[in-house]
Amino acid sequence: MAREPLSVVVTTYNSAATLDACLASVRWADEIVVLDSGSTDATVAIATHYGARVSTQPFAGYSAQKQAAIDLASHDWVLLLDSDEALPDGAADTLGQVLDAPEHAGYQVWRREWIFWQWQSPRSRLNHYVRLFDRRRARMSAHQVHEEVQAEGSIGVLDLVLDHYGERDIAGRVDKANRYSSLQLADLTERRSTGLRLRMLTNSIAAFFRYYVLRGHYRSGWAGFIAARIHAFYAFLKYAKLYEATRVIRRGERLPGQRDS
CATH class of the missing domain: 3.90.550.10 (Spore Coat Polysaccharide Biosynthesis Protein SpsA; Chain A)
Structure with a gap:
């Protein structure tokens, strides 16, 4: 065959x-x-x-x-x-x-x-x-x-x-975290948006622990530590942006510079 x-x-x-x-x-x-x-x-x-x-x-x-x-x-x-x-x-x-x-x-x-x-x-x-x-x-x-x-x-x-090869420097990985956290809003809003304040507090800590300890990137020295901190920031950022979006929608607030459509 x-x-x-x-x-x-x-x-x-x-x-x-x-x-x-x-x-x-x-x-x-x-x-x-x-x-x-x-x-x-x-x-x-x-x-x-x-x-x-x-x-x-x-x-x-x-x-x-x-x-x-x-x-x-x-x-x-x-x-x-x-x-x-x-x-x-x-x-x-x-x-x-x-x-x-x-x-x-x-x-x-x-x-x-x-x-x-x-x-x-x-x-x-x-x-x-x-x-x-x-x-x-x-x-x-x-x-x-x-x-x-x-x-x-x-x-x-x-x-x-x-x-x-991914992002070759810290700035590129931070940019990706910012970009991906914005894009992920559409996926996150389809889930329950309760408990966002608690998620902002705890998810980044859990994300750092999973990446740095459980996945073993502590073995990669300072490169692993920096990557873990950015990964934790991404975990925080996506829920912070979702919290911002819910305030705008639920309370009728506007973002700075936003006009009526």
């Missing part, structure tokens, strides 16, 4: 700094699909260099943009990557063995994080995500941020660790 052909799918926007490493790590794939959001740097040129089939559409949100890219794939089996991720050497053999006879609807892969100036400690806990899947049985979730592949069927785990 022939191996299932594989489409690698990547969404991009001004991703030139990391896209070369990303696409070089999957140049063996049967197809590379890149959906760009209007980059003004060398992103499209890099994608073209690696033989990718490049399409462009305005950014529709993280989940919707990734689903649109998946829908562009020619093959049923898809490997979804962020433009700042790269597979290790030997990944082609690992994925090829799985695609010879897939046993699950999707497969999780492990991911190690670049934290500012170093890789996370090898003794800290790795995250894992569904990245390889049969697109006939999977779709992106509807979350505004922290979107994920939701597969209908069993999920396997690959012995594969991809590298995530």
